[in-house]
Amino acid sequence: MRVVQPGSRDASVVDVAAAAGVSLGTVSNVLNRPDRVSPATRAKVQAAMLELGFVRNESARQLRAGQSRVIGYVMLDVSNPFFTDVARGIDRATADSDLSLFLCNTDNDPRREAAYLRNLQQQRVQGILLTPVDASSALLDEIARHTPLVIVDRTRDDDSFCSAAADDVAGGRLAVEHLVDQGHRRIAFVGGPTAIGQVRDRHQGALEACRDAGLGEDALVTITTPGLTFADGREAGERLAGLPSRNRPTAAFCANDLVALGLLQHVTQAGQRVPEDLAIVGFDDIDFAAAAAVPLTSVRQPRTSLGRAAAELLLDEATNPAHRHQQITFTPDLVARRSTQS
Amino acid sequence: MRVVQPGSRDASVVDVAAAAGVSLGTVSNVLNRPDRVSPATRAKVQAAMLELGFVRNESARQLRAGQSRVIGYVMLDVSNPFFTDVARGIDRATADSDLSLFLCNTDNDPRREAAYLRNLQQQRVQGILLTPVDASSALLDEIARHTPLVIVDRTRDDDSFCSAAADDVAGGRLAVEHLVDQGHRRIAFVGGPTAIGQVRDRHQGALEACRDAGLGEDALVTITTPGLTFADGREAGERLAGLPSRNRPTAAFCANDLVALGLLQHVTQAGQRVPEDLAIVGFDDIDFAAAAAVPLTSVRQPRTSLGRAAAELLLDEATNPAHRHQQITFTPDLVARRSTQS
DNA sequence: GTGACGCACTGAATCGTTTCACCCCGTCGC
DNA sequence: GCGACGGGGTGAAACGATTCAGTGCGTCAC
Incomplete structure (x- = not known):
C-alpha cells in the first residue's frame, strides 16, 4: 500500500518545515549540517520527517548541486564473469568515496x-567507465566533452582518453606461440564479431605469432562467431567439426573463455578428446576456466586490477583539476593447463 | 579536453534560446514536440544546441516530471551467473518500455x-527489483511506501509485496530425494550464510527430504560457508575432507552451483572421483554446470522467466492503478547429470 | 550598562526543465 | 468586411533542495 495517495504529492522540505513549525532552511540544516541545529529542534524536525514519510528528492538536490554522486560502468556483457570481475575492482576502488x-x-x-x-550524461553523473563496442566511435568524444570518461579493457590510439587495458595483441601472440610450441601447425581462431x-x-596477435613462427598465412583458420558467449562457442564447435578432416585445425584459440568453454563442451560431447584431438586456449582466465571439464589453458588478464586502475583514473579525472590523461596497459600472461597439454 | 571551462556552466535551454533567437518555450518544444515547431525554427534551434554542446539536464526534467525513466535491479551477487541471467530476463521485459x-x-x-x-528511491526511479539479503527486513516496507518494489527470487510470507520466485524448499527436497534415490544415506548440505x-x-527442503526418507536427523551434515562463491565451495571441500572417514558424507547438496563447482574442483584435484567418492548436486543450473569437469547435477530454476515475470509485475505496479500484489512461484526441477550418476 | 559576539534560525533566490495560458497574425467562410 | 480558427511562438510559474545574507537574542567582557 502506497502511503501517498494518487493525487497527493510526496512530502517536501516545506511540508516537513510546516509540520515541525520551523523554516525550510532549518530542515535543510538538519539534513546537511545537523550540528548547527539545536538538539530539540533537530528532534522535532526528525519526528516530522518520520511522520510524513519524507524522502529526499535527489533530482532537486542534483539540480542545485549540478552533479550526482553516481558513477556508471557501461559494459559489453554482464553475463561474462570477466566483466563482473572488472566491476568488482571498480567497486573496491570506489568504496571509500561515497559514490554509488x-x-x-x-x-x-x-x-x-x-x-x-x-x-x-544527462543524469550528470560524476563519471563513466566504459568498455565500448567500438572505441573509435565519435560518440565517446561527444560524451567526454562534458563527462569524465575512462575506457576499460580497450584503448584509443591517441591519448584523448584515460584507459586501463590489457595488451590484447600480446595476449593473442602468447596464446598462439604456446600452441605452436606444442607442435600445432594449423590453428583455428574462434571469435567475433570483428566489430569488437x-x-x-587478439586475432591480430594470433596472426603475428603465426607469421613469426614461419607458418603460412593459412595456418590460422578464422571462424567468426556472432558473439562471444557460451552458445557461440558450442556452435563454432559444430562448424569446426564440419571442416574436411584434411585441413581441420588441431588447436583452437578462442577470443574469450566463454567461447572456449562452449567449444570444449561441444567437442567432448561429440566424443573427441581435448587436447589430443583438439587443443584449446581461451582468453581472460575466468574462474570457471580452471574448473572446466578439461581445465582450460587461458590468457590471464588482471581483471580486478584493471577495474581498480580504471576507477582510480576516473576519480582523478573527476576531482583533480591538474588531471592528465593516462593510458595504463597491463601485460597478460599465459596460464597453461590440461586443455593444451597431453 | 572538457568543452566547459571551470567556472562556466553547461549550456541550458535559456542559453540555447538566446543563441537561436527564440524563447525558451520553443526550445523545449523542439525537444519534446518537434512537430509543433516550424522546420526553419527547429533547424535554428538544433544548430544552436549543437554549437553550444547542449546536454539536457535530467535532474531538472525529473524534478519537474516527478519521476525518472529508470528502474533498478538490486542484486546479491553480480558474479553469480544466475543473477545476471535474471537480469537478462528483466532487460527483455523492459526493452519496449523506454526505461533504462x-x-x-x-x-x-x-x-x-x-x-x-x-x-x-531518492532518485525517484519508476520501480525497484530486489533480491534481498533478508526479505523480512523492515526497510523493504519503508521503501515500498513510496516506490514500487518487487522481490525477485524470494517471497514474503504475507502478501505485502509482488514477488517472483522459485520454490526453494521444493528444490532442496528434489535434490536430496534424488541423492537418496541413488543410495546415499549421509549427505552434506554446503552453503551459507544462513542469513540468506x-x-x-534449500536447507529446510533437504531436511524434510531426509525426514520423509526415514533417515535420522544426523543424516544431513551441515557445512556452513561464509558466502556462496566458487572459493567458498573449494574451502568447504577442505573441511569435508577433514571429517573422520567414518561419518563422512557420500554426497553433497550445495546451496548453489558456484559452491558446487568449487567443491567439485577441490575434490577432483584432491584425487577423488565424482560421483564415486562424492556425489554432488548444485542449485540454479547455470550454464557452467553442464560444462564442468564432471557435468553437474543441479536444481534448475527458470532464470530468465523469473526476471521477466518480476519485471512485468513491476511495470504493472508502476503503471496500473488497479494493481494488486501477486506472488508468482516457479517450481524448480532436477537436471540429473554425471556428478550423481556413476 | 553597553557593545561585540556568536548561536539558532529564517526565507528569498537559485538550479534547468516543462507546462500552459496567452498573444499575434494570416487564412478561410460567409 | 468580419469573426472564427489555428499554427507558431512566448514567458511566467512550478518542481524541491540548498545556500547565504540576514535577524533576533542571550551571553560575556570590560
Whole structure:
C-alpha cells in the first residue's frame, strides 16, 4: 500500500518545515549540517520527517548541486564473469568515496551503449567507465566533452582518453606461440564479431605469432562467431567439426573463455578428446576456466586490477583539476593447463 | 579536453534560446514536440544546441516530471551467473518500455543494499527489483511506501509485496530425494550464510527430504560457508575432507552451483572421483554446470522467466492503478547429470 | 550598562526543465 | 468586411533542495 495517495504529492522540505513549525532552511540544516541545529529542534524536525514519510528528492538536490554522486560502468556483457570481475575492482576502488556504482549492460549493441551513455550524461553523473563496442566511435568524444570518461579493457590510439587495458595483441601472440610450441601447425581462431576491438586485436596477435613462427598465412583458420558467449562457442564447435578432416585445425584459440568453454563442451560431447584431438586456449582466465571439464589453458588478464586502475583514473579525472590523461596497459600472461597439454 | 571551462556552466535551454533567437518555450518544444515547431525554427534551434554542446539536464526534467525513466535491479551477487541471467530476463521485459535498467551489486551486504535502495528511491526511479539479503527486513516496507518494489527470487510470507520466485524448499527436497534415490544415506548440505533466505529454504527442503526418507536427523551434515562463491565451495571441500572417514558424507547438496563447482574442483584435484567418492548436486543450473569437469547435477530454476515475470509485475505496479500484489512461484526441477550418476 | 559576539534560525533566490495560458497574425467562410 | 480558427511562438510559474545574507537574542567582557 502506497502511503501517498494518487493525487497527493510526496512530502517536501516545506511540508516537513510546516509540520515541525520551523523554516525550510532549518530542515535543510538538519539534513546537511545537523550540528548547527539545536538538539530539540533537530528532534522535532526528525519526528516530522518520520511522520510524513519524507524522502529526499535527489533530482532537486542534483539540480542545485549540478552533479550526482553516481558513477556508471557501461559494459559489453554482464553475463561474462570477466566483466563482473572488472566491476568488482571498480567497486573496491570506489568504496571509500561515497559514490554509488551503477552497472549498465549493452550486450554488444551500439544503440544500447549510446542510450546508456546519454542517459548517464544527462543524469550528470560524476563519471563513466566504459568498455565500448567500438572505441573509435565519435560518440565517446561527444560524451567526454562534458563527462569524465575512462575506457576499460580497450584503448584509443591517441591519448584523448584515460584507459586501463590489457595488451590484447600480446595476449593473442602468447596464446598462439604456446600452441605452436606444442607442435600445432594449423590453428583455428574462434571469435567475433570483428566489430569488437578485443576480437580484432587478439586475432591480430594470433596472426603475428603465426607469421613469426614461419607458418603460412593459412595456418590460422578464422571462424567468426556472432558473439562471444557460451552458445557461440558450442556452435563454432559444430562448424569446426564440419571442416574436411584434411585441413581441420588441431588447436583452437578462442577470443574469450566463454567461447572456449562452449567449444570444449561441444567437442567432448561429440566424443573427441581435448587436447589430443583438439587443443584449446581461451582468453581472460575466468574462474570457471580452471574448473572446466578439461581445465582450460587461458590468457590471464588482471581483471580486478584493471577495474581498480580504471576507477582510480576516473576519480582523478573527476576531482583533480591538474588531471592528465593516462593510458595504463597491463601485460597478460599465459596460464597453461590440461586443455593444451597431453 | 572538457568543452566547459571551470567556472562556466553547461549550456541550458535559456542559453540555447538566446543563441537561436527564440524563447525558451520553443526550445523545449523542439525537444519534446518537434512537430509543433516550424522546420526553419527547429533547424535554428538544433544548430544552436549543437554549437553550444547542449546536454539536457535530467535532474531538472525529473524534478519537474516527478519521476525518472529508470528502474533498478538490486542484486546479491553480480558474479553469480544466475543473477545476471535474471537480469537478462528483466532487460527483455523492459526493452519496449523506454526505461533504462541499472544494476546494483550488494555482495550480500545489508548496508550496501540499504544504501542502494535509498539511493534509487531518492532518485525517484519508476520501480525497484530486489533480491534481498533478508526479505523480512523492515526497510523493504519503508521503501515500498513510496516506490514500487518487487522481490525477485524470494517471497514474503504475507502478501505485502509482488514477488517472483522459485520454490526453494521444493528444490532442496528434489535434490536430496534424488541423492537418496541413488543410495546415499549421509549427505552434506554446503552453503551459507544462513542469513540468506535461499540458503535456509534449500536447507529446510533437504531436511524434510531426509525426514520423509526415514533417515535420522544426523543424516544431513551441515557445512556452513561464509558466502556462496566458487572459493567458498573449494574451502568447504577442505573441511569435508577433514571429517573422520567414518561419518563422512557420500554426497553433497550445495546451496548453489558456484559452491558446487568449487567443491567439485577441490575434490577432483584432491584425487577423488565424482560421483564415486562424492556425489554432488548444485542449485540454479547455470550454464557452467553442464560444462564442468564432471557435468553437474543441479536444481534448475527458470532464470530468465523469473526476471521477466518480476519485471512485468513491476511495470504493472508502476503503471496500473488497479494493481494488486501477486506472488508468482516457479517450481524448480532436477537436471540429473554425471556428478550423481556413476 | 553597553557593545561585540556568536548561536539558532529564517526565507528569498537559485538550479534547468516543462507546462500552459496567452498573444499575434494570416487564412478561410460567409 | 468580419469573426472564427489555428499554427507558431512566448514567458511566467512550478518542481524541491540548498545556500547565504540576514535577524533576533542571550551571553560575556570590560
